[in-house]
Amino acid sequence: MTLIPRSGPKIGVLVPFTNCNLEPDMQLLCPPGATVHFERMGGYDVDEIPGSDQMAGLGASDISGSLMLLSGVRPDVVLYGCTSATLTHGPEFDRDLAEKIKAGSGALSFTAAGSVVAAIRALGVTHVGFASPYLGEINEQAVAFLASQGIETVKAHDIGRALGNYGQGELTPDEVYDLAVQADHPRAQAIVLSCTDMRAVECISRVEAALGKPVVTSNQAMMFCLMRVLDLPRHHGLPGRLFDLL
Helix, strand or coil, X not given: CCCCCCCCCEEEEEEECCCCCHHHHHHHHCCCCCEEEEEEECCCCCXXXXXXXXXXXXXXXXXXXXXXXXXXXXXCEEEECCCHHHHCCCHHHHHHHHHHHHHHHCCEEEEHHHHHHHHHHHHCCCEEEEEECCCHHHHHHHHHHHHHCCCEEEEEEECCCCCCCCCCCCCCHXXXXXXXXXXXXXXXXXXXXXXXCCCCHHHHHHHHHHHXXXXXXXXXXXXXXXXXXXXXXXXXXXXXHHHHHC
16 A cells, blocks of 8 residues: 655635535645545525526525534635635625635635636736636626726637536536637637536646647636645646646
8 A cells, every 4th residue: 555645735625515526626636745625515506507696695605614614624725616606796705705714714715716816817817718607697797707807808608508506517528628619719818717616627738738828727726826825836737837837
């Protein structure tokens, strides 16, 4: 049996309870020696189509119980693993939630939406193509969220049909790749793939090779932000130009 070092940081992740892809992505991206610890959170109806009201409700829901349980591992960083739950409220809400999580856990905290903005800024780009599995209204809110941070969306593309809480996670990497390519535009300097339950991490390298542009995904951006603040070096297998900045 090969022993795996566990001397690195403890990464806590708050996961929407129907999300099936955030955990595998975090394990895939996890730095050597670090450990990842998950706690699920509710605040939405599994049988409803995840529109703006439902995602805003998740963002505003009480996460104190989930955060208390997650804090039991004494994490160094806590990630809030839903992009649309905070972008539907706007940047100030997103920042406030990160601060509340920090205060409640004693750990550094990053939200998915805030991490996407930080990753785009780290790349030095101001014009992006945006793609997601969200309903149209959330896409509009996402574009406005980015615009408020000085990032112009030159093209936005969605999946073209309403997906339930499990449907977003059931998109294949090939479908996500097609979604990303459809979001490209001559003025786009990077492609943003928003949603922590979408299998975007698996197609980052493929999209970058096809379009010649960096890709930012929700889960990749959260890992980038925590690695940057903890001064962790890039390790083998991390996909995307974003990690070249470490």
